[in-house]
């Protein structure tokens with residue numbers, strides 16, 4: 478082993494520990510459910526997962542995955558463009574396009590690779606990308622892979638966006654990129670205003686709807702929620718959060734999908750999803766399309782959860798979605814709250830600098846369709862007890 482590399486690693490890790498930025502992994506020893514076993518502790522109420530609809534451990538998804546393994550095997554055997562493109566993959570893309578009311582869709586291995594795939598593939602050196610300052614890390618990396626100029630605008634600020642559009646008039650093509658739902662505050666991008674500016678200044682719009690898919694617009698996403706899905710050039714969705722499995726997709730025009738099929742590098746050079754994944758996702762779409770009770774329960778629980786946290790005296794920030802931050806402010810107090818909650822049997826994670834600004838530390842909670850009223854009541858009791866003990870309430 479190379480000593481210089483090992484020494485560098487030791488010093489980097491040491492520096493993370495010194496700054497209290499080192500995060501050991503939690504170990505989940507059960508399925509992702511309302512109550513979980515984590516780090517040896519059982520019956521913990523899970524408010525930390527993105528499994529919004531409770532589909533990750535749903536019997537219909539599991540059954541579909543098992544049947545797909547029996548019929549098609551454990552792996553796809555190749556990238557899509559060689560001979561890994563199974564009939565299941567084609568069926569899933571048709572289903573997503575129908576569900577989203579768009580012409581076509583293309584599935585990537587994850588939401589992350591969908592961003593890394595699409596952004597550099599549709600922009601060149603003489604283009605400009607205009608991107609919200611709070612966009613997800615995978616958008617940032619996708620933008621880094623592009624040769625286009627970039628402008629970062631103030632979060633959800635239409636004046637700042639217009640300024641950026643004015644400053645990039647010389648670019649050949651322009652692409653505005655925004656998250657649909659922002660993952661740290663749970664607020665929603667003002668898509669109608671963004672589209673109006675895009676039309677005025679002749680820019681294309683891309684929405685990363687990882688946290689909007691399965692949640693807003695009856696599950697069809699943020700664009701559908703605003704009724705503007707016909708006006709968004711590129712919608713990115715994930716199959717890893719509300720859909721409960723794994724994967725990402727791009728939904729848009731047939732021409733866009735055609736081009737990505739030929740040129741998007743993660744699509745061309747990384748193996749296709751295994752059959753079990755694809756079949757489970759198709760089963761999830763079946764449930765989402767035919768049974769509105771999943772999203773209804775998600776929103777009912779979200780309302781109940783937010784109302785009662787506020788009744789206890791907690792500040793839940795500017796959230797408009799199930800992502801519910803419990804604002805604490807001080808980093809040390811947020812970490813103390815996380816530890817005390819886990820002792821009381823509730824898993825909700827602290828989000829601190831540098832993920833959010835200094836002094837804006839919070840506990841991020843995510844109620845879901847899988848939580849019963851008792852789960853939420855028990856969690857509220859823990860939040861009350863621990864909040865009073867730590868002097869946060």
Ligand SMILES: *Cc1c(COP(=O)(O)O)cnc(C)c1O
Nearest residue numbers: 587588589613615687715717724
């Ligand atoms: C989670 C997330 C992704 C990544 O999706 P995966 O399918 O987990 O790779 C991309 N964009 C946003 C906004 C996300 O929140």
